[in-house]
Amino acid sequence: METYNNTVLEQLPQHLKRYVVAQRYERYTALDQALWRYVMRQNYSFLKDVAYYPYIPGLKKAGLSIETIPNLQEMNDSLKLIGWGAVTVDGFIPPAAFMEFQAHRVLVIAADIRQLEHIEYTPAPDIIHESSGHAPIIGEADYAAYLQYFGEIGTKALSSGKDFELYEAIRQLSILKEQTTTTTVELAAAEKNLQTIQQNMGEPSEMALLSRLHWWTVEYGLIGDALNPKIYGAGLLSSIGESASCMQDDVPKLPYDLYAIEYPYDITKPQPQLFVTPDFEHLRMVLDKFADTMAFRVGGKQSVEKAIDCRSVCTLAYSSGLQVSGIFTSANVDKNLSYIQTQGPTALAFAGKELEGHGINYHSEGFGSPVGNLRDADHDLEDFDDATLIQYGIVEGQQCLLNFASGITVAGTVQRIVRQFDKIVLISFTSCRVYRGEDVYFRPEWGPYDMAVGSEIVSVFAGAADKDAYEALEGHLDHASSSKSNEPEDVKLVNLHAAIRSLREKGFDQEAWLAIFNLFGSENADHWLGLVELFEIAQANGAEELTKLAEEQLLEFIDRYAYLKKLIDDGLRVAKEEALNNQ
Known part of the structure; x- marks a missing residue:
């Protein structure tokens, strides 16, 4: 991956680098350059009066000009001076990855540029929107801090299975709209598929709700006095049509608050209303209110249920600090959460680093473990000292019987006790049987049994705790190219x-x-x-x-x-x- 001599990019984790593509500046044609120039001249003509920041100084801070499509080297030469960077990608990338780039202070810029017929607005990501919209305002320190913080929160947001279907449908439709060879039949089929999915989304997930906050601030936000606001949202700053129409009186300007999550959006149409924040600090306050409701801060049974609905890799963090990353398929959530279970490759980690010997190759077929305390114990198992361990028969090389308050029993020979920072996080057994009544969770013939230790699940978030350890599993991207060809x-x-x-x-x-x-x-x-x-x-x-x-x-x-x-x-x-x- 080209890092453009920018330490911000050099420090990107490996799992994000796989999304990055070469810009290949030479592929931009004279028509592409004319397109960029026209849009930027229009933007300057109008935005110099209504944009929140001084437009030309903002462009220069980001290494942009009105005359030519930005070169990523020039952008990074400028952005690194304010602690940011920029990379090019091929069209849409998953929302979680987009958020994580943002958390690392990296702007994600689609390498392609819109077609002439979409000069006013394109539903597909393109270099006009991503660079001329997002980059110039990065020089505003308070806004840049909000953008990074949003990325940190967004990285942890749980999606639903329906979200992934919707993302793929939108991505496919945007590709078809930008390709000159697309037939009307193909376009109609893609539009119908998207409409069907949109009509059957069910309750919005954390990521869906967070995306609304992102849309009404980062993409379509206004700031200042509600009667005379200024534009700071990138979607408006890069749309020569809507940047003007949105300021008309017939577009309601609502005060921005948490209720903005109640307003869904349609990327293919002008927005029916916009939200005005008094300042960027207010944006962070609203975001924090929403984050307080998210699974990564709440934990517990409800959050685990969200992870199961996600149907993709998530991480459950025990109170001991142990992190279990995998696809969660079932859990005993009767009254209190008593057992968690994954299916397929799973990894165990602590503080974001995979525990030695507990990666996806070792736990290739899944992982299950109780949650909670031992029956009649006066304090948590994770806090047992050596004397208490002996009292309960938890001694390496000896058989023991652990009876949990939930009714689950773990019976086997203790092989190893793993501690992290004076907390017991894992106990490994051989010849182990895990059961509750007639329900059997683990049998001796299945091999060694690793039992997570923790009185409760305190946090649930999207993705693996150690994402780089999952890179080999996730493999390379299999995205159809959005590049257009000249007829x-x-x-x-x-x-x-x-x-x-x-x-x-x-x-x-x-x-x-x-x-x-x-x-x-x-x-x-x-x-x-x-x-x-x-x-x-x-x-x-x-x-x-x-x-x-x-x-x-x-x-x-x-x-x-x-x-x-x-x-x-x-x-x-x-x-x-x-x-x-x-x-």
């Missing part, structure tokens, strides 16, 4: 934009301008952006006849393609304003 007509368009870019960089030449202009025709709607650029060049160089020629052609475009009116009008307006300011 023959696209190649012609790319070449036209390359000629325009050369004209701008080498200096104005009237004959060269006319030669390019004559290659454009009103029969191709995609030519509008090139004509806007030619208008801008002529206007900036005082070529009145050429300016008039380009404007007349663009007005013909508006007559023929009414849906282009706003884009063309905005392009002409910005060019005229710039020429006027330069006089």
Whole structure:
């Protein structure tokens, strides 16, 4: 993985590095560059008055410019000065991974750029949204601290099985929308699949609710006075359409509080309302209120039930500090949680580090253990001293019978007692039988038995405690690429934009301008952006006849393609304003 001489990236854990792809800057075409330039010029024209932070200084702090698509080396050269970094990925990555990057102070940037037809807004992650939206405000220390803290909380959020289905459906639909070869049948099928899943989600998970807080703050947040707020959300800062429309009076501006979790969102449509925070410290306070309800802070039976519903790797932390990571499939949750069980590869850890000999290869078929105290014991098993262990017959090499208050019995020969920081965290047995009445949890013929020690489950969170130890299991990503390919007509368009870019960089030449202009025709709607650029060049160089020629052609475009009116009008307006300011 390229780290761009940024220590923030060098310190990323291995399990996150597998999501990172090379930017391959050379693949951005002249059309891509024109797209970036148009959006950024529009953003500056409008956002210089309504963005929370000074727009141009913010761009410079993040290593961005209006003229060209950002280079990851240049971005990291700037971001590392404020303790952050940036990496490129291929489209969507799982929400938990996105949050963890954020917790490590790393911006995740989609390597691709939107298509021309999605210039105002794209449902798929792209470099315009991720870099021009998120990066410039990182220079605001209070906001950067909130963003990192959100990542730390989000990394622990439990998802449901339905969340994973929804994520995959959204990812597939966004890929299809950005690929030029997608058929209407494929698109309709993907949209129907997404709609079906959305209508059958059930109760929202922790991650679903947390994603709403993320959406209404990091992506679509407003700050300041509710009557005259400023934009700080990246989704608004990178959308040349919604950044303007959202400020209109018909879009309600609600005070931001925890009730924002009651408002779901649709990434494919303009938002029906927005939330205004008085300051960034308020965002952290609301986030903390929600975090107090999450399984990683609450623990107990309800949290274990959430882990079971998650149907993916989670970690249960005992009061002793022992962490059990795996896919939890069943638990005795009658009145009090009495036994936990995983299926498939499981690992045991302490303080986020895997215990030696207790990785996924050793516990390859699952792990089960009681939760709670021994019957009639006056203090927790995890706190037993040597004398108390002897009193209860827990001596290495000797047989013992442990009767838990829950009614579970563990009978076998003690093989090993494992302590961490004066806490007993694990007792291993041979010839062991674990049962309660007629229910048998473990038999001697199954091999050695490792019993977790702890009076209760104090924390439950998503993912493995030692994620790097799980990397070999999780393997490589199997994501369809979201990269788009140029069709023959696209190649012609790319070449036209390359000629325009050369004209701008080498200096104005009237004959060269006319030669390019004559290659454009009103029969191709995609030519509008090139004509806007030619208008801008002529206007900036005082070529009145050429300016008039380009404007007349663009007005013909508006007559023929009414849906282009706003884009063309905005392009002409910005060019005229710039020429006027330069006089």
